[in-house]
Amino acid sequence: MARRAxxxxxxxxxxxxxxxxxxxxxxxxxNLLFWVIxxxxxxxxxxARLLKHAxxxxxxxxxxxxxxLVVVGVLTFLITFCGCVGSLRENICLLQMFSVCLTxxxxxxxxxxxxxxxxxxxxxxxxxxIINGAIVHYRDDLDLQNLIDFGQKEFSCCGGVxxxxxxxxxxxxxxxxxxxxxxxxxxxxCCLHDSQAVINTMCGHGMQARGYLEAxxxxxxxxxxxxxxxxxxxxxxxxxxxxxxxxxxxxxxIILAQLLINQIRDQIKLQLYNQQHRADPWS
Numbered sequence: 558m559a560r561r562a563x564x565x566x567x568x569x570x571x572x573x574x575x576x577x578x579x580x581x582x583x584x585x586x587x588n589l590l591f592w593v594i595x596x597x598x599x600x601x602x603x604x605a606r607l608l609k610h611a612x613x614x615x616x617x618x619x620x621x622x623x624x625x626l627v628v629v630g631v632l633t634f635l636i637t638f639c640g641c642v643g644s645l646r647e648n649i650c651l652l653q654m655f656s657v658c659l660t661x662x663x664x665x666x667x668x669x670x671x672x673x674x675x676x677x678x679x680x681x682x683x684x685x686x687i688i689n690g691a692i693v694h695y696r697d698d699l700d701l702q703n704l705i706d707f708g709q710k711e712f713s714c715c716g717g718v719x720x721x722x723x724x725x726x727x728x729x730x731x732x733x734x735x736x737x738x739x740x741x742x743x744x745x746x747c748c749l750h751d752s753q754a755v756i757n758t759m760c761g762h763g764m765q766a767r768g769y770l771e772a773x774x775x776x777x778x779x780x781x782x783x784x785x786x787x788x789x790x791x792x793x794x795x796x797x798x799x800x801x802x803x804x805x806x807x808x809x810x811i812i813l814a815q816l817l818i819n820q821i822r823d824q825i826k827l828q829l830y831n832q833q834h835r836a837d838p839w840s
Contacts, residue, residue, distance in 0.1 A: 575823040577816075581644050584813040587806070588640030588655075591633060598630030605700060622700045636662075640810065647821050656814040663807045670800070685782055688717040692725050695744070706746035712788065714781035715747035720772060721765050722780065723747075731765040741765040747776040 605623040636658045643651030673680040695702055709715055716722030723729040723743045731741040743761035764772045772778050789796065 575827060576647060576820045580813055580817050580820065581647070584644040584810070584817060585641055587810060587813070588637040588644065591806075592637040592641055595630045595633035595637060598626050599634065602626035602630060622704060640814065643814075644817060647817075647824075649818055649821055652814045652818050652821075656811050656818070659807050659811050659814070663804060663811070666800075666804065681782065681786070684785070685717055688781065689722065689725060692717065692722055693727075695726050696728050706744060708781060709744065709746040709777070710750075712781055712784040713750075713777050714779050714784040715743055715777045716780050717782050718780040719769075720747060720776060720778045720780075724765060729765070743776060749775060749777065 602623045602625075606627070636655060639651045639655040639658070642648065643655055691701055691705055695705060720743050721731070724731045724741075727735075728737045728739045729742050729744075730737070739762075741763050743764050745758040745761055747764070748760040761776055764776050769778050
């Protein structure tokens with residue numbers, strides 16, 4: 558944090574300012590960039606949401622990627638708006654709001670990382686709960702469906718703990734009373750990769766009715782939770798770099814905002830001092 562400048566012994570010119578144009582405009586353009594990004598996020602999220610059917614729109618709000626994108630975009634828009642206007646107008650109130658919001662977000666991210674490491678079992682249980690919820694709503698949301706298919710293909714896995722977790726979905730449920738033609742099946746993204754140019758979307762048909770050994774000849778039987786945990790342990794440096802990349806702009810924004818706030822306060826003191834000196838030159 559920059560040291561407060563002392564009040565000058567005599568009046569300075571009207572064109573003198575403690576406010577650094579570098580700090581001011583770096584913070585402004587820094588926020589302007591993320592402000593534009595936030596508007597794009599909101600636009601994409603709203604567009605994706607409007608493309609969905611009305612019945613799907615109310616089916617799974619908690620795990621809808623479009624809703625998540627809109628929420629994050631709106632929050633980013635509001636925070637960066639305070640930073641943009643606050644830095645450009647040299648408004649202490651808006652800059653303090655910007656700094657406090659960034660500090661809270663940074664501390665929440667830090668706390669989430671620490672708690673996730675310390676309470677890894679509970680974090681694993683929460684991840685399992687989220688994945689199971691996504692499995693239940695697999696057919697209700699096209700974005701969610703594409704996200705799950707992408708994850709199962711990339712991690713070569715199927716379901717949460719095992720491929721039989723897909724019985725939680727009403728279409729894939731493996732009970733005799735299920736009238737769905739997909740009964741006892743798994744999504745095609747669970748299937749083993751082959752060299753065929755045309756994807757066989759029926760390759761997961763009836764796989765839940767087979768044992769692990771028999772099903773493993775056609776699909777991935779291991780769940781995605783263990784694969785995700787193993788990938789996390791194998792890519793700690795990559796995750797650390799991503800975390801640092803997210804935290805560094807926040808820290809820069811906080812430091813610049815506090816620096817600018819102190820400079821604005823010093824400028825206000827200087828203006829008050831000059832006014833007093835002009836009113837009473839013998840003081």
